[in-house]
Amino acid sequence: MSEAEVKTESVGTVVVAGAANLAIAVAKLVAGLISGSAAMLSEAAHSVADTTTEVLLYLALRRGAKPADTRHPFGYGKESYVWAFLAALFTFVAGAGFAITHGVTTILVHEHSGNYLVSYIVLGISFAIESISLARAVKQVRGESRRWRTTPRRFLRLTADTAVKAVFLEDSAALTGLLIAGVGLGLSQLTGDELYDGIASILIGLLLLVVAVVLAKSNISLLVGRAVPERLHREIEHDLAGLPTVDRIDTLLTMQLGPDDILVAAKVDFLDDATGADIEAAADEAERRLTERYPEIGYVFLDPTRSMPGTGGRARRTQDEDDRPVDQEARQT
Template sequence: MGDEQHGDRGNGPDGGGDSVQEQEGTLTVVLAFLANLGIAVAKIVAAVLTGSASMAAEAAHSVADTFNEVLLMVGLRRSGRPADRRHPLGYGMERYIWTLLVAVAIFGMGALFAFYQGVETLVGHPAEETDPLIGYLVLAVSFVLEAVSWQQAARQVRDAAREEDLPLLAYIRRTDEPTSISVLLEDSAALIGLLLAFAGMGLHQLTGSPLWDGVGSMLIGVLLTTVALMLGRINLNLLIGHQADPRMVADLRERLGAAPEVEWVVDIVTMTVGTDRVLVCARLDFRDALTSGDVERACVRMSQELRDAHEEVDEVFLEPVPRDDPELRRRVIARYGRTLRPDQR
């Protein structure tokens, strides 16, 4: 933009040390990694000993989840790097790349293997199943460990939603912090998958038919595919770049319009550029009586006021423009379907 003003916010996404939310996110991922690693080893042993397709599918699921926690930890670390010459807005959006890879891994490593195991069993090539007792024990222990990890992820997401004053589902749709959501969805799928594996093994034992074991494996594949698609959709929207919380946008517009130097808020654009990092660009029609020095000082003051009001605001670009410019009017109408009314300044 033209005449831009912004202050020094520090080099990192937080302008300093890790935030409480960052620390909570790291704890959630580490806890999930440790739980999934132990569970994956136990399930692999149980799958080999029992020959259960459902258990094998769950073993692949836990291996994928363990690998995914590594990806999430890499994303947390790399996205926190400070801004530099080549990346002046920082590396915050890199977290979304790594979380998107988690969705790919869930499908590629977990869902596809579960489908393969289910098809192998259903078409008449089931593995010979031995005493499933060890399988039941592993599933029970895995459920307890997954529940501990799930509780941590659920608590973090609930606290974040409460802090944003949003219902849980609305927070999941709007959040710019996908790490805890990824762990929550993974752990929720894991708990449901364990129940499906238990049902598949149990019905196989009761009926003597491996059909149920194959069906359990197929259902686990469907479950993992659904989770992968949900995570993919969340991170796709973040990578494309979306508007900040509408409540924040409305408040920013109101604050800019209330400035004594501003005649009209012609346009305002916000974009999430990382977790708790928002870029604000606004085109303002300043009062004609102001000098260029007045406009410069007003831009500096308003930029600071916006950052003080919303700690998520990282960079602010303000551009003086005439509100009757036809090209600007066309662009605003193309974006919003209308121009901003005077009461929306």
């Protein structure tokens, strides 16, 4: 799958999820107003938050895809993380905040109108629609994980495409929230106690809170300037070290400039007898190899340098994949 196809699929996934959430939000709101259920109104807020999130994610994909210019020579990829972070923030405030507050209010003062049937119907229809949206997100996640030769779970944890990650997590949370709302309504109907409806609303809010925090943390990390995953780093290092005139890779640094844009910079110790022409040819070959194997790599910079003693032929790193400092020698780089 080409980079352009990946971007198109991401946009399609977001659009499908947004359309589904908009239709569901209206249905849930009507059902919540008719039934007076706190869980249904919280689910309506959940869907409104998801719909707004999809709009922001669509904007993130479009803004992040703008080509580079003189003022932004590395492109606008990181802008996509700004909008994605705002989407997570909206989920936190509008979705989780409303659900938790309304659930507490319901437990303290609210009385259910007793009209349950319409809520059950809307929950069933919503579950079917959300399942379709989630199925599309799952299909893209599986396809992307195969392309990167990794597991879907690891892909979701490490991917720089936070739009796909957001749709998958939000649709998963939506289905879970629908089940929680259904259980809360059922218990309230069986017992006549509004406590369960209120608790369901609070649980939905906490679920949204978890999703918002996970997405916000991921986008903040990418905004700060996150490196590529450890395995990809090692493969890039191996490709560079395999160039004919390269003796060793002294330092290798990478950064995600956007969902589909990676920067690679390395200090390279070339063979002592390598000429200027050899070094230029090696730099061209390095860029060709890396961009052919990984189309997401948009920039490759090589700095000819002498290796520091004790590097042992392996590129020095400042931190490992889990952001824990490694040995003292690496921390001094």
